[in-house]
Amino acid sequence: MLERLWFDPTKIYVNGVWDWPRHYRQLPLENPSTGEQITTIARGEAEDIDAAVTAARGALDGAWGRFTATERGRVLARIGALVAARADDLAAIEAADVGKPLTQAKNDALALARYMEFYAGAADKVMGQTIPYLDGYTVYTLREPHGVTGHIIPWNYPMQIIGRSVGAALAMGNACVLKPAEEACLTALAFAALADEAGLPPGALNVVPGLGAEAGAALTAHPGVNHISFTGSVGVGRLVQKAAAENVVPVTLELGGKSPQIVFNDADLDAALPFLVGACIQNAGQTCSASSRVLIQRGVYDAVVARMADSYNGMMSAEATRDANLGPLISAKQKAVVEGFLAKGADLRVAGRGTVLADAPAGGHYVAATLFADVPPTHVLAQEEIFGPVQVAIPFETEDEAIAIANGTGFGLVASVWSENGARQMRMAKRLRAGQVFLNNYGAGGGVELPFGGTGLSGHGREKGFEALYGFSALKTVAARHG
Ligand code: NAD
Numbered sequence: 340m341l342e343r344l345w346f347d348p349t350k351i352y353v354n355g356v357w358d359w360p361r362h363y364r365q366l367p368l369e370n371p372s373t374g375e376q377i378t379t380i381a382r383g384e385a386e387d388i389d390a391a392v393t394a395a396r397g398a399l400d401g402a403w404g405r406f407t408a409t410e411r412g413r414v415l416a417r418i419g420a421l422v423a424a425r426a427d428d429l430a431a432i433e434a435a436d437v438g439k440p441l442t443q444a445k446n447d448a449l450a451l452a453r454y455m456e457f458y459a460g461a462a463d464k465v466m467g468q469t470i471p472y473l474d475g476y477t478v479y480t481l482r483e484p485h486g487v488t489g490h491i492i493p494w495n496y497p498m499q500i501i502g503r504s505v506g507a508a509l510a511m512g513n514a515c516v517l518k519p520a521e522e523a524c525l526t527a528l529a530f531a532a533l534a535d536e537a538g539l540p541p542g543a544l545n546v547v548p549g550l551g552a553e554a555g556a557a558l559t560a561h562p563g564v565n566h567i568s569f570t571g572s573v574g575v576g577r578l579v580q581k582a583a584a585e586n587v588v589p590v591t592l593e594l595g596g597k598s599p600q601i602v603f604n605d606a607d608l609d610a611a612l613p614f615l616v617g618a619c620i621q622n623a624g625q626t627c628s629a630s631s632r633v634l635i636q637r638g639v640y641d642a643v644v645a646r647m648a649d650s651y652n653g654m655m656s657a658e659a660t661r662d663a664n665l666g667p668l669i670s671a672k673q674k675a676v677v678e679g680f681l682a683k684g685a686d687l688r689v690a691g692r693g694t695v696l697a698d699a700p701a702g703g704h705y706v707a708a709t710l711f712a713d714v715p716p717t718h719v720l721a722q723e724e725i726f727g728p729v730q731v732a733i734p735f736e737t738e739d740e741a742i743a744i745a746n747g748t749g750f751g752l753v754a755s756v757w758s759e760n761g762a763r764q765m766r767m768a769k770r771l772r773a774g775q776v777f778l779n780n781y782g783a784g785g786g787v788e789l790p791f792g793g794t795g796l797s798g799h800g801r802e803k804g805f806e807a808l809y810g811f812s813a814l815k816t817v818a819a820r821h822g
Contacts, residue, residue, distance in 0.1 A: 343428050346532035348378045348525055351387050351548065354394035355541025361386040366521055366550070371438030371667040372658035374702025380524055383549030385557035388516065391545035392563040395487040395514035398542030403514060406540070411510060412462035417537035418530075419455025422448065425533065429498065429526055434659035436523045437494060438666040438703070439622060441659060447498040450785060451530070454502025457787045458510035458808075465511065465808050475822045481815040484512035485589070486565035488811065489558045491551075491579065493571045494523035494669050495625045501530055503787065504568040504591075507807035509543065516564070517546045518555050520571075522669050524548040551575060562586050566811065569593070570627075573724075573796050591800030591810055593627065593792060595724040596752030599745040600630045600781055601735075601767065604638035606757035607779070608646070614755070614781040615643070616650045616730070620708050623656070623665045624728035625673070627797075628753040630781055632721060633732050634741050640734045644690050644712045647732065651691025654708040654728075657699045665693070665728055667703040674704040677727030684720050687711040690732065716744040724750070738763065746772040751794035755781045774801070 349365060350357040365379035381387075398404065406414070422429065430445035437444070467480035488508045492500045497519055505515050519527035524546075531546045547554050555575075559567055559582035569579040570593040583590040600615055602608075618630035635643045657663040668674045690712035695705040708728035714721050721731050735741045745754055755777040756767045768776045774792045777783060790806035792798060800810050 343431060344525070344529070346528045348380055348528060351381045351383050351391075352528060352531040352546040353387065353391045354397065354545065355535060360384065360547075360549070361390070366548075368436065368525070369670070370435050371669050372435075372660070372703045373700040374671075374704070377435055380521070380548045383518070383547035383554040385553070387547045387549070388518075388554055388557040388561060391516040391547050392487055392561050394542035394545050395516055396563060398514040398540055399484075399486060401542070402540040403543040404512070406512065408463035408465070408512070411512060412459040414537055414539050415455050415462060415506065415510060416459035418534050418539065419452045419459060421533040421537055422455060422530070423452035425529075426452065429529060432525045432529055433498065433523075434666075436525045437497070438659050438669060440664075440666045441662045443622060444659070447496060450787065451498040451502040454499075454506040454787050458506040461805055461808060462510040465812065470816075472818065476818055476820050478816065478818045481817060482511070482809075482812045483815055485811065485813055486513065487563055488513040488515050489561070489564040489567045490515055490517045491555050491558060491567070491569045491571065492517070492519055492527070494520035495622060495627070497523055497526045498530070499785075500570050501527060503791070503802045503807060504570070505544065507802065508568070508811045509539075511808055511812045513566070513811055514542055515544050516558060517544065518558050519546065519548055521548065521550050556582070559583060560585065564588060567591070568802070576798060591792070591802060592798030593800070593802060594796060594798035595726070595750060596627050596629070596793065596797050597632060597722065597724055597748040597750045598628055598630050598753040598773070599632040599634050600755045600757065601634045601741050601745060602636060602639065602643055603756070603758035603760070603763065604636045605759045606639070607759060608639065608643060610779065611757045612646055612650070616647055618781040619730040620654060620665055620728045623668055623706070624708075625669060625726050628775075628782065630753070630755065631725060631730055633730060634735050634744055635732055636741070637734055637736055640732075644732050647710055648691030648712075651693055651708055651710045654693025655696055656693060656705045656707060657696040658703060661696075663696065665708055667705045668727060669704070671704055673726065674706055677706050677725060677729065680720060680723070680725045680727065680729060681706075681709060684711050684729075687718070687720065688713050693728070716747055722748050738766065742767070742770045746770075749796040752797035753777070753782075
């Protein structure tokens with residue numbers, strides 16, 4: 340894999356230059372499928388973040404700041420084309436770095452290309468308004484970039500999250516400082532190299548890998564940053580919002596979830612089944628929008644659990660290159676977290692369990708996919724985000740009960756309803772507390788066009804789709820008095 344890299348993983352990328360971090364410090368980077376070290380990566384610190392913010396400011400004052408919206412769109416389109424052309428290589432890098440099965444990793448690469456394509460097309464279609472006002476006035480609004488935007492992303496979907504946050508920010512003319520996760524930052528660096536090749540001016544995108552408490556905290560505290568986009572855990576999200584409050588800058592928080600799928604007696608079960616399981620075990624359950632709860636109406640409960648259990652019993656976990664249903668978890672630490680949750684489920688009924696292939700590398704962080712049934716809605720496994728391949732089935736009787744259970748966690752990211760009753764679909768869509776509601780599907784193929792974000796502990800603000808362009812811009816009102 341290393342021979343395929345077209346960038347230096349040990350460096351930071353600031354102002355269009357690949358450089359050592361100021362203190363020359365490095366961090367080990369592990370392949371989760373084997374537990375072996377792939378390379379080292381830069382351990383960026385406050386001085387590196389400061390250099391990146393300065394470079395971003397310089398880009399806004401220089402060539403990048405003078406790009407028209409159409410020119411920004413064109414460069415994004417070129418980046419997208421390069422990403423698409425390198426999709427297999429990016430997938431191989433992500434498989435090694437995240438442990439993601441190759442097919443899923445390639446989907447992420449293609450999604451990144453599609454984000455670039457979408458935001459390329461959207462860049463020159465964001466318009467202001469003219470506002471009818473007093474006699475003798477003309478009033479209009481302008482959509483302007485915030486300035487320097489900070490992007491802190493997790494390890495689970497680096498490419499998709501870069502696409503939705505950096506893509507939208509660049510489309511609006513911001514200059515970005517990206518701090519990828521210390522567990523998985525190679526595709527962020529690969530993306531920067533492709534953006535450079537596509538002609539993105541120096542400083543418009545800067546990438547500084549490093550630890551959260553060092554590079555991440557330095558970015559959120561930096562007074563030169565005008566907007567922060569954070570994707571990650573609730574705990575760190577709170578720290579990020581506090582840091583943003585100190586500098587009084589807007590922040591988008593894309594946090595965790597405990598997203599339910601609700602299956603009614605009249606659901607088309609054949610259509611639902613692949614989604615009920617697939618929406619949880621994708622990326623070994625390490626997905627913010629994983630559907631880790633399935634609420635099933637009594638009339639079909641036993642049948643649905645039995646069919647889901649069959650599916651679980653056939654689930655295989657193996658190294659990413661084998662492209663099994665599941666790869667490993669990202670780290671030994673994450674595996675320990677998931678095993679801790681499994682231990683807390685010792686009193687529950689295991690309805691189905693997959694297999695870790697016997698010849699999967701011993702050093703990999705594998706956990707067999709597990710389905711628990713008859714889980715009380717207040718049980719810790721039904722309340723907390725596990726971030727592993729663990730799903731709970733919960734029975735319910737009525738629509739009201741389903742809503743109470745579905746809305747009965749602190750989270751509110753995604754929900755879905757499986758029913759052939761259109762009126763019920765509409766009622767449920769209104770009452771569910773979630774940023775996205777899917778009717779007779781889950782995720783709608785992940786559409787880059789669809790605004791995404793949460794309520795409650797799942798965060799606030801929206802990324803993806805056209806909506807993200809509003810989040811990554813500020814509105815200015817201009818009122819002219821001309822008599
Ligand atoms: P995490 O919060 O530990 O880390 C996320 C990022 O924050 C990393 O880059 C990390 O280095 C950085 N960070 C850590 N401490 C920091 C600090 N003090 N200041 C600034 N930055 C800091 O999350 P994780 O474990 O990497 O990811 C898993 C979490 O992310 C889950 O809760 C998951 O639900 C969430 N997530 C949400 C979405 C979404 O779109 N809603 C998408 C993916 C993941």
